[in-house]
Amino acid sequence: MEQPICLVGIGKIAVDQHVPAIANSPDWTLAATVSRAGTVDGVPSYSDFDAMLVERDDIRTVSLCLPPVPRYDYAVRAIAAGRNVMLEKPPGATLAEVQDLTTRAAANGVTLYTTWHSRMAKGVAAAKAFLADKTITSGYIDWREDVRRWHPEQEWVFEPGGMGVFDPGINALSILTDVLPRPVHITSALLNFPENRFTPIAAEVAFSENLTMTLDWLKDGQQMWEMILRAGDDQVHLSEGGNRCVINGTEVAGSVLDEYPALYDQMARLVSSGASEVDLAPMIHVADAMTLGKRVTVAPFSF
């Protein structure tokens, strides 16, 4: 049976991914939206989140697609009003605020789900299963995309807390932290900050276990989201953002659901079992890179 859900923050990612995923979900019906500007045809829209919480007692679950900085306040109000909460990635602007939300969700007996959509990419589960009993010996991540294409005019990505190139980079990190048999840690990082911006536009990161990561947000032409992980003579190659998995030269069959449908499927399972799923590992690597990283100033950026 479909349950009503409210989507908050009707921007690009909501329209591109959340709305169609909910529309096609056997578990959810989009019963309301909350946004300053965006709406979804045929769905009641609110501009005041608190009014929605009061008026729509039938809606027990909200999905927050706002940018990370404002998201915390919405999550607090939703949890206080007894609603289950699903958070777009990254789950917040700070680690401490997500820990706080976790405590609040437990105290209020609601589900909190810190989603990592790239973990649901079709090749990830196969990579994880293959690597489970292996020891990683080396590897690299190559994550290059065009910020103008994926975040057109979204100034918040370059504002403090917007994470810059770690906004896509955290997708790679969410896959990495999922498929690795043992955790790694960052040993050094080079961060390129445009001279007129507050977040990095490119990064070179080194991890333990001979892993490296290149992030670039100025890639034109063919976009690239690749990851190679080696364990002795074995090699796992994840491409297309984790959606294709080639193990030792042979492509393996992937999961059935696309990323966002899989997230909403998982949210339905969490809500029905009264469980939460919170994993901060990808965000910890970003915070570590920002703490340990060597900052280099590069050319100014404008959209």
Place this chain on the structure above:
Amino acid sequence: MEQPICLVGIGKIAVDQHVPAIANSPDWTLAATVSRAGTVDGVPSYSDFDAMLVERDDIRTVSLCLPPVPRYDYAVRAIAAGRNVMLEKPPGATLAEVQDLTTRAAANGVTLYTTWHSRMAKGVAAAKAFLADKTITSGYIDWREDVRRWHPEQEWVFEPGGMGVFDPGINALSILTDVLPRPVHITSALLNFPENRFTPIAAEVAFSENLTMTLDWLKDGQQMWEMILRAGDDQVHLSEGGNRCVINGTEVAGSVLDEYPALYDQMARLVSSGASEVDLAPMIHVADAMTLGKRVTVAPFSF
């Protein structure tokens, strides 16, 4: 009975604090040191840590006073060799590496203690007890010291991972996270980076619950390590880095032991009970500040 302990990294903090604390401890005897340069009169010194681990099977506990960046590798080797490990603050250069050490210590059945010396300042326990059932309504931290006096020529504090002014600031955060009845999180931060350095030399940080923090590493004259926490009409004033506590205008009696003696006392208790104590909360706030903070370039700094 006194147990042998090895001190690694004989620099300023070791000489100023660790050596006298161990000398006066009823629990510990300084049985060896490991350092590139420093030694302690009358104590066998090693320059090769692995050699010490092999030769000195009698020493079951090591205390690491190295700067945060090199500390992880020493901790890994000590844990692998079945030694209990005590870490100076901050416990590492990254959050992920300390999580990794925690896993390794548990797997090897040894004690890991991430010390926070300022939590042992004499007024902290009284402040914590008083605030336990209160709700914080506002407060501020004012932590201003002279880097040239406390870290003379220690270039590592301005290298990536050295944390800059958060090296003293994390002391304030270690107190804050200990005495608060409920956790807070950073909502904004302004970070001043000298144009020739990789870590901030000053910061203004805002937290939830109307808390603010000023960090300044260029304070000459009277040094200042103050914290005011208000809960409605109640006020707790911690001064001298937490060593004095005035509650509602009346100074309260403090703990007996000084900071470092109290850390070694706690380490003895942890080892004898086979327990670990790991708390990353102060370091999470630093990582959050570095992730969320707005960077401002200020005048170059030289010692």
